[in-house]
Amino acid sequence: MLELSGVSSRYGVVPMLQDVSMNVMEGEVVSLLGPNGAGKSTMFKVLSGLLPSEGGTVTLAGENVSKLGTEKLSALGIGFVPEGRRLFPSLTVRENLRLGYDAAGCQIPFESRLEEMATLFPRIRERLSQPAGTMSGGEQAMVALARALIGAPKLVIMDEPSLGLSPKLIAEYFQIVKRIREDGTTVLLIEQNAETALSVSDRGYLLVRGRIAAAGTREELLADDTVKHLYL
Ligand SMILES: Nc1ncnc2c1ncn2[C@@H]1O[C@H](COP(=O)(O)OP(=O)(O)OP(=O)(O)O)[C@@H](O)[C@H]1O
Ligand SMILES: [Mg+2]
Numbered sequence: 001m002l003e004l005s006g007v008s009s010r011y012g013v014v015p016m017l018q019d020v021s022m023n024v025m026e027g028e029v030v031s032l033l034g035p036n037g038a039g040k041s042t043m044f045k046v047l048s049g050l051l052p053s054e055g056g057t058v059t060l061a062g063e064n065v066s067k068l069g070t071e072k073l074s075a076l077g078i079g080f081v082p083e084g085r086r087l088f089p090s091l092t093v094r095e096n097l098r099l100g101y102d103a104a105g106c107q108i109p110f111e112s113r114l115e116e117m118a119t120l121f122p123r124i125r126e127r128l129s130q131p132a133g134t135m136s137g138g139e140q141a142m143v144a145l146a147r148a149l150i151g152a153p154k155l156v157i158m159d160e161p162s163l164g165l166s167p168k169l170i171a172e173y174f175q176i177v178k179r180i181r182e183d184g185t186t187v188l189l190i191e192q193n194a195e196t197a198l199s200v201s202d203r204g205y206l207l208v209r210g211r212i213a214a215a216g217t218r219e220e221l222l223a224d225d226t227v228k229h230l231y232l
Pocket of ligand 1 (some may be wrong): 040194
């Protein structure tokens with residue numbers, strides 16, 4: 001579904017991502033792991049069309065999307081959950097969700113998708129008229145995920161969604177990731193928290209200083225020396 005081949009990027013003259021190749025197949029949950037500063041959010045920026053990739057290609061369902069911006073990528077069926085949520089704080093929850101829906105160009109009516117999201121996230125239901133900025137951190141995390149899902153994307157890419165959540169909320173969040181996957185949505189989960197991320201993933205990649213340092217199934221990565229050294 002999503003395939004990166006030889007992708008590099010730089011900030012000015014400073015190289016960041018170097019020759020990254022990875023793929024996510026339809027129906028999979030794949031983790032991109034890595035310590036602070038490894039280049040995970042840089043990868044998110046490349047995948048969401050905010051930062052150009054230099055050399056290499058990104059393809060989505062066989063189509064080269066390397067040069068597309070966020071709007072086009074959303075319209076092609078990718079839902080984005082950026083680091084730090086990035087909700088519009090003065091807009092209501094409903095308005096934030098509407099923006100996600102409009103970006104996706106979904107054929108299903110808004111009200112019916114909204115009902116689906118309210119079922120998936122019961123706490124959102126009573127709070128649709130509340131300004132998003134007044135929601136708790138955990139609630140905002142759920143709203144950001146609902147905003148990415150409301151347009152019925154084929155693929156969701158999340159950057160560090162568990163950051164700042166309590167262990168209980170992290171568990172709840174990843175339960176929802178499992179549900180999304182069971183509904184047939186493909187997920188690329190960018191996370192620092194390796195054990196938690198791998199617990200819901202089929203496979204993963206480890207990014208260290210802008211390069212892929214290890215790749216494999218959940219079991220292979222948990223047994224990998226570099227992963228153990230960095231995390232366990
Ligand atoms: N706009 C920028 N200009 C210059 N350097 C940048 C810029 N954005 C990020 N960097 C640098 O690129 C490196 C990778 O940053 P990135 O945000 O991708 O890391 P990360 O893996 O997401 O880390 P974290 O887990 O802390 O979120 C860091 O050294 C960072 O300082
Ligand atoms: Mg980051």
